[in-house]
Amino acid sequence: MAEEQYIIRTKDLTKAYGSKVAVSHLNLNIRKGEIFGLLGPNGAGKTTTILMLLGLTEPTLGQASIDGHDCTRDSLHVKRITGYLPDNVGFYGDMTGRENLRFTARLNGVPEDVIDGRIDSLLARVGMAYAADQKTSTYSKGMKQRLGIADVLMKDPEVIIMDEPTNGLDPEGMREFLELIKNLSAEDGRTILVSSHQLYQIQQICDRVGIFVGGNLIADGKIGELGKKIVSEGHYVLEVEAEPCDDRFLGFIGSLEGVKKVSKEGDRFLVESSRDLRAALTHFLGTNNYTLLHLRQKGGDLDEIYRVYFEQAEKEDEKNAGSKEHGRRKRT
Amino acid sequence: MPEAKSMAGGNAPDSKTAAVSSGKKDLSAAEERRKVRYHSLEALYRKELADHICGKRFIIILAIVAVMTVASVYGAVAGIHGAIDAAAKDSKQTFDSTFMFLKLYTMSGNSIPSYMSLIALIGPFIGLILGFDAINSEKNDGTLNRLVSQPIYRDSIIVGKFLASATLVTVMVFSTGIAVGAAGFLVSGIRPSGEEVARVLIYLVYTVIYICFWLAMSMLFSVFTRHAATSALASIALWLFFAIFMSLLAGIIADAVYPVQTDYQQMMNGLKNANLNAGLNRISPYYLYSEAASIIMNPAARAINAISYAQLVGAITGYLPLTQSMLLVWPHLVGLLALTFVAFEISYVGFMRQEVRSS
Numbered sequence: 001m002a003e004e005q006y007i008i009r010t011k012d013l014t015k016a017y018g019s020k021v022a023v024s025h026l027n028l029n030i031r032k033g034e035i036f037g038l039l040g041p042n043g044a045g046k047t048t049t050i051l052m053l054l055g056l057t058e059p060t061l062g063q064a065s066i067d068g069h070d071c072t073r074d075s076l077h078v079k080r081i082t083g084y085l086p087d088n089v090g091f092y093g094d095m096t097g098r099e100n101l102r103f104t105a106r107l108n109g110v111p112e113d114v115i116d117g118r119i120d121s122l123l124a125r126v127g128m129a130y131a132a133d134q135k136t137s138t139y140s141k142g143m144k145q146r147l148g149i150a151d152v153l154m155k156d157p158e159v160i161i162m163d164e165p166t167n168g169l170d171p172e173g174m175r176e177f178l179e180l181i182k183n184l185s186a187e188d189g190r191t192i193l194v195s196s197h198q199l200y201q202i203q204q205i206c207d208r209v210g211i212f213v214g215g216n217l218i219a220d221g222k223i224g225e226l227g228k229k230i231v232s233e234g235h236y237v238l239e240v241e242a243e244p245c246d247d248r249f250l251g252f253i254g255s256l257e258g259v260k261k262v263s264k265e266g267d268r269f270l271v272e273s274s275r276d277l278r279a280a281l282t283h284f285l286g287t288n289n290y291t292l293l294h295l296r297q298k299g300g301d302l303d304e305i306y307r308v309y310f311e312q313a314e315k316e317d318e319k320n321a322g323s324k325e326h327g328r329r330k331r332t
Numbered sequence: 333m334p335e336a337k338s339m340a341g342g343n344a345p346d347s348k349t350a351a352v353s354s355g356k357k358d359l360s361a362a363e364e365r366r367k368v369r370y371h372s373l374e375a376l377y378r379k380e381l382a383d384h385i386c387g388k389r390f391i392i393i394l395a396i397v398a399v400m401t402v403a404s405v406y407g408a409v410a411g412i413h414g415a416i417d418a419a420a421k422d423s424k425q426t427f428d429s430t431f432m433f434l435k436l437y438t439m440s441g442n443s444i445p446s447y448m449s450l451i452a453l454i455g456p457f458i459g460l461i462l463g464f465d466a467i468n469s470e471k472n473d474g475t476l477n478r479l480v481s482q483p484i485y486r487d488s489i490i491v492g493k494f495l496a497s498a499t500l501v502t503v504m505v506f507s508t509g510i511a512v513g514a515a516g517f518l519v520s521g522i523r524p525s526g527e528e529v530a531r532v533l534i535y536l537v538y539t540v541i542y543i544c545f546w547l548a549m550s551m552l553f554s555v556f557t558r559h560a561a562t563s564a565l566a567s568i569a570l571w572l573f574f575a576i577f578m579s580l581l582a583g584i585i586a587d588a589v590y591p592v593q594t595d596y597q598q599m600m601n602g603l604k605n606a607n608l609n610a611g612l613n614r615i616s617p618y619y620l621y622s623e624a625a626s627i628i629m630n631p632a633a634r635a636i637n638a639i640s641y642a643q644l645v646g647a648i649t650g651y652l653p654l655t656q657s658m659l660l661v662w663p664h665l666v667g668l669l670a671l672t673f674v675a676f677e678i679s680y681v682g683f684m685r686q687e688v689r690s691s
Contacts, residue, residue, distance in 0.1 A: 047689060051689070056477075056481065056687065056688060057687045076368065076484075076485070077483075079481055079482060079484075082481075084477075086474065086477045086478060086481070089474055089478060090474025090475040090476075090477075090478065091475060092379075092383075092473075094386070103375065104478075106375035107371075107372050107479075107484055108482060108483060109367070109371045109372070148478075151478065155483070
């Protein structure tokens with residue numbers, strides 16, 4: 001019943017390169033017609049997951065399916081209904097945009113009499129009609145991405161998978177591009193999986209997101225729900241500012257049960273704890289003649305999600321850079 | 333090799349769908365797969381061919397081939413004239429006018445090498461130019477990962493590339509080979525006999541296979557190296573090694589194993605030395621091809637191995653018929669084909685197993 005509406009499903013999907021686990025027991029369910037954002041810092045395993053979904057690499061363990069077709073065993077069918085816009089999509093530079101699209105159409109077995117009409121309508125849709133007969137070597141990054149969308153749509157896919165599609169786009173180009181992606185889902189009813197490390201940009205268009213760090217899907221759901229989830233997992237961050245800001249106040253905070261870390265940010269204290277401290281704090285402040293200037297429970301917002309997962313992962317990333325990470329990420 | 337699996341998927345007894353679906357459905361699925369294979373291979377083949385023909389690279393190849401052809405015809409005609417003049421002046425010298433047409437390909441003159449030796453040396457270059465960046469440049473441009481995400485069998489990419497380049501090689505070899513004959517015919521008035529035409533055509537087939545070996549070799553490097561420059565250098569290095577150093581190496585090894593410094597050693601080891609030398613040399617496709625070409629194009633050549641004087645006693649000088657010449661070089665054809673297939677097979681398997689990531 002409820003399972004029927006999932007078009008992309010993975011079960012314990014795992015990929016290991018030697019001893020390094022790139023993706024670990026991923027269970028992902030994406031509904032038909034939604035835009036799902038796979039968000040995570042660089043090197044989190046997003047691209048590997050996508051490659052497994054397209055049957056371009058074999059999972060070490062587990063399985064994935066798109067529209068009921070096993071991604072590894074029946075990759076040909078999966079690729080027929082799935083469009084893939086890779087990171088840094090490339091076109092044959094000595095062919096024009098139109099010729100590149102025609103080549104893709106032929107590879108997909110689109111009938112010859114349909115091809116030209118479809119090319120024209122797709123080029124118009126992505127706003128590339130003006131450059132259709134220029135060689136793609138003259139295209140800018142943004143133009144290539146747009147042509148990439150047209151290229152993906154050439155096969156009229158049910159599912160579109162995009163890997164870091166907003167990399168290298170300027171803000172205006174980014175806005176238009178996101179609008180375009182949104183349309184593909186809203187108007188055509190296609191299912192879209194977008195991977196990105198740019199949390200802020202991508203979340204605007206996603207129905208749901210999954211946070212992917214170090215090969216693990218640590219949270220998935222609507223952005224709003226995600227924040228609550230983080231809080232309910234016993235991670236609270238409290239911003240508090242009081243007058244006077246003295247050592248006694250600091251000492252009190254430190255003495256509270258469940259406090260993990262206290263740091264000072266300007267005039268405010270940032271308190272990380274494993275339980276909700278607001279009641280205890282306000283009681284203390286009220287009975288000891290402090291004036292409460294600012295009190296805010298962080299979490300539930302993107303900032304917090306970003307801080308908790310991405311920055312941490314990026315720090316580890318930097319630490320590892322130069323050693324084993326280097327070889328894998330410097331893929332060309 | 334996910335594609336390979338999915339190919340077998342429909343017929344695999346353990347596959348759920350096969351067990352459920354009727355035989356008719358299987359048939360239409362097989363039909364569908366054949367259609368996918370056909371139209372994707374055709375699209376890739378056409379694109380590659382168009383790419384080659386429209387590219388700057390093709391102009392370079394054409395220039396090389398044109399210079400090679402013109403120079404060798406000029407040299408051959410001059411050489412033939414020189415030999416005839418010498419025979420006319422000096423009664424001791426004779427000029428053998430049988431198989432004159434073949435001499436257009438084998439004769440050198442005015443210190444210009446013959447067409448045959450030129451193509452043995454330069455021909456590989458054509459294969460290398462066509463293949464050295466077949467896979468890695470697509471990887472670097474990010475076009476390969478777009479290609480592999482299309483509903484095509486992955487092997488049609490590499491097969492399409494090889495077939496397109498091989499087509500070009502075939503067209504080029506046959507057109508220049510025939511051009512040499514035609515030009516020689518026009519300039520010197522030498523008329524080919526039926527057997528000569530057959531010999532030339534067989535020789536050109538050998539040449540196509542020889543150049544295709546180098547094509548497969550450079551594609552092999554393009555699968556396993558990241559940069560086009562690396563694979564170009566690697567294949568050029570291999571070419572130089574086989575064309576120049578292999579014979580030196582073979583000589584050194586043969587002399588070391590069977591020394592022939594003294595008369596006694598010469599007597600005891602002479603034949604073994606020659607055989608080992610030739611055997612080692614035949615590892616090299618350059619030698620293999622040159623040897624085969626010289627037998628095909630020179631009916632007077634009777635053996636490819638060392639012959640003792642005793643073996644020649646009582647032999648009547650004459651020409652080998654085509655069938656006998658072919659008997660001598662049949663192993664060479666098999667060898668060249670095998671080398672080509674092995675090189676292509678390794679790149680094929682390597683390509684199928686590679687994970688294609690975006691840059």
